[in-house]
Amino acid sequence: MNLNDVSLFIRIVETGSFTSAAESLGIQKSTISRRIAQLEDELGVRLLQRTTRKLKLTGDGEELFARCQPLINELDTAKDHLSATQNNPRGRLRITMPSELGVFMMNEVVGTFMKRYPQIMLEVELSTRVIDLIEEGIDLAIRVGELADSSLIARRVASVSRGLYASPAYLAKHGTPKTPDDLQNHECYGILKAIEHWEFANWDEAVEVTGHLKANSISFIRELLLQDMGIARMPRVFCCNNVQQGNLVEVLSEYSPPPIEVNALYPSRRHLNPKVRLFIDHMMEMIGDHPWASEQMVTPISNHNHD
Known part of the structure; x- marks a missing residue:
């Protein structure tokens, strides 16, 4: 029994499909299909039932997976350890x-x-x-x-570490918050959340804030701040140049958000x-x-x- 083919079979079961296994291993799907067919021929049993939508283990496939997965993982670990102990791990x-x-x-x-x-x-x-x-x-x-x-x-x-930032023009128009509770009267931008509870140092309770922006990018949110759109929690180092240039201001610095x-x-x-x-x-x-x-x-x- 070819251990490389068994290893391919284990990966197919772990990833749930021939396609996912091929992508994770960087080889052609057709190559995996051919080698699994060879393994089934060698063993004289069918290991996988293939349909257009899903993959299902046969009884023999379940037994082979249960017996061989721990062994293949141990072999992979041994190879990785040997590689790592070489002068040039690969x-x-x-x-x-x-x-x-x-x-x-x-x-x-x-x-x-x-x-x-x-x-x-x-x-x-x-x-x-x-x-x-x-x-x-x-x-x-x-x-x-x-x-x-x-x-x-x-x-x-x-x-x-993080701080709260807004543009001078936004603060001139909407006012500068003096305490965390004042944020309830402002547009507050977070990461992919329209409503959040923000916690602060030196303030007993979390403050519920709202805003009309959802984004998964702090770069994008910073650009909105520069367009005078609201207040956001940001990594301090991400805004320090803008603060030095005067186009962003840190607010409520004595009530810093937790890192x-x-x-x-x-x-x-x-x-x-x-x-x-x-x-x-x-x-x-x-x-x-x-x-x-x-x-x-x-x-x-x-x-x-x-x-």
Whole structure:
């Protein structure tokens, strides 16, 4: 029995389709179909029932998956560890992160990592969409903000300080808020939320704010602020140049919003991929002095046990 074909079968079941498996592995769908057919011929059983809409395991397929998935994962882990201990670790590492985090904070991390480990093939998706890491074969996700409950392992990377900003023209027209409660009389922009409860230092209760804008880009929101449209919570470093130029003003600075966390997430169903370990350790070396990171949150991941 060809273990490479078994590994393909495991990936198909994990991702839910031949197409997803082919995309995650970077090979042709026809190649996967041919090799699974060869595996079925070799074993003399049908492993998968194929329809136009879904894929279903046969009884024999369920047994093969249950028996072989742990073994294939252990083999993958062993190969990754051997690669990581070489002078030139190699292989593919798939990462996803929000676009602006990638462009403004993680670009130097990625660039220096590539120079440090030139044999590792990086695939970086810049996106805020919700991704099933296991289904899509993603090794690591970098996320900003509150995390949903999941089976993923989360490691806090950094804390980014925030402030409230508006243009001088907006404040001249609508007034400058003196306390967080005053924000209820203003257009307040958040990230993909029309109604939010904003918390503040030195203020006992969260304040419900409203606005007429939904966006998943802080760059886009900043452009609206520059058009005198409202007040928004933003990373301080993202607006510091505008403040210096005089086209944005920080308001309620004595009632600062809590910082927002940057987290690294990876699947918990297997041992930590050593290439993920290498990337996170490298990221922690680089990110501590970055102006976005007001506080480094964790020590290098190599100091932790992830079994």
